[in-house]
Amino acid sequence: MSDHRTPLGGASRDGRVRVEEMPRRGMITLRGDLSDATFAGTVTALSGTGMPGQRKVELADGGLLAWMSPDELLLVMPPEDVAGALDRIASDLSGQHHLAAEVTDARAVLRLSGEDAAVRETLGKLMPVDFAPGAFGPGDIRRTRLAQVPAAVWCVAPGDFGVICFRSVAEYVYAALTNAAAEGGAVGHY
Amino acid sequence: MLLLECPCCGVTAEETEFHGGGEAHLKRFGPGSADEEFESYLFHRENPRGVHFERWRHVNGCGKWFHAARCTQTLEVFGTYPAQTTRPPEDLLAKIRDKRPGWSWRDFA
Numbered sequence: 273m274s275d276h277r278t279p280l281g282g283a284s285r286d287g288r289v290r291v292e293e294m295p296r297r298g299m300i301t302l303r304g305d306l307s308d309a310t311f312a313g314t315v316t317a318l319s320g321t322g323m324p325g326q327r328k329v330e331l332a333d334g335g336l337l338a339w340m341s342p343d344e345l346l347l348v349m350p351p352e353d354v355a356g357a358l359d360r361i362a363s364d365l366s367g368q369h370h371l372a373a374e375v376t377d378a379r380a381v382l383r384l385s386g387e388d389a390a391v392r393e394t395l396g397k398l399m400p401v402d403f404a405p406g407a408f409g410p411g412d413i414r415r416t417r418l419a420q421v422p423a424a425v426w427c428v429a430p431g432d433f434g435v436i437c438f439r440s441v442a443e444y445v446y447a448a449l450t451n452a453a454a455e456g457g458a459v460g461h462y
Numbered sequence: 463m464l465l466l467e468c469p470c471c472g473v474t475a476e477e478t479e480f481h482g483g484g485e486a487h488l489k490r491f492g493p494g495s496a497d498e499e500f501e502s503y504l505f506h507r508e509n510p511r512g513v514h515f516e517r518w519r520h521v522n523g524c525g526k527w528f529h530a531a532r533c534t535q536t537l538e539v540f541g542t543y544p545a546q547t548t549r550p551p552e553d554l555l556a557k558i559r560d561k562r563p564g565w566s567w568r569d570f571a
């Protein structure tokens with residue numbers, strides 16, 4: 273079996289906050305009727321969480337289940353579990369309108385950690401999103417624009433945020449984030 | 463700078479998170495239509511100073527299309543509404559009548 277390489281090779285840099293690429297995660301994009309009991313039952317059995325509400329993310333051990341749009345979810349799990357999950361989705365939802373596509377190696381996943389206000393400020397420099405603690409907190413996810421490319425950002429806990437983007441723009445996103453997180457760049461907004 | 467609320471995912475964001483999709487509520491004229499209808503469908507667009515209806519896509523967000531009613535002169539956004547309709551909702555039209563007495567746009571007034 274060939275070796276899998278994450279888009280950034282596990283790069284990390286410490287500035288005002290730590291920016292690091294996460295270890296390789298298995299990822300499945302799912303489309304379907306989120307209100308359908310069979311669809312929801314299958315997905316939550318695989319994630320081990322509840323169904324996420326609008327613009328929410330449910331966190332689990334080694335994975336997550338994220339609301340991406342009114343008919344789309346992102347299921348994140350250990351890479352070795354993806355094949356079995358796809359089989360389960362195909363059998364549980366056969367004959368039912370849905371789409372499941374593995375995107376494990378089509379995405380990059382990064383983590384920003386450190387002082388909560390500094391992490392929020394780093395993200396706020398690049399994304400047109402209100403990152404005030406009262407407006408964006410643990411369990412919130414937002415798809416938006418990171419500098420010039422699409423990305424999604426979610427809050428795990430204060431000072432602990434995840435970012436996901438397309439693999440093709442991973443280096444751009446990493447450069448933008450590490451630049452925004454560089455020492456001496458404090459604005460003091462949050 | 464426009465602030466638009468996406469009716470599909472509930473996000474209120476500034477316009478760089480979206481992409482404009484041109485005039486709203488166009489009726490397609492395809493094969494078999496009169497030349498004048500086809501020409502109008504392809505080329506004739508409203509260019510008002512004031513109330514305007516447009517299609518927008520939440521391209522960096524949920525990816526969905528929706529409609530927006532706004533003023534081209536002041537950039538005031540009167541409201542946004544789902545893409546799956548051929549006319550603006552009545553409460554939005556009433557709101558625009560209230561704010562811009564005497565306005566009209568194609569068949570709406």
Ligand SMILES: [Zn+2]
Nearest residue numbers: 468471520524
């Ligand atoms: Zn949206």
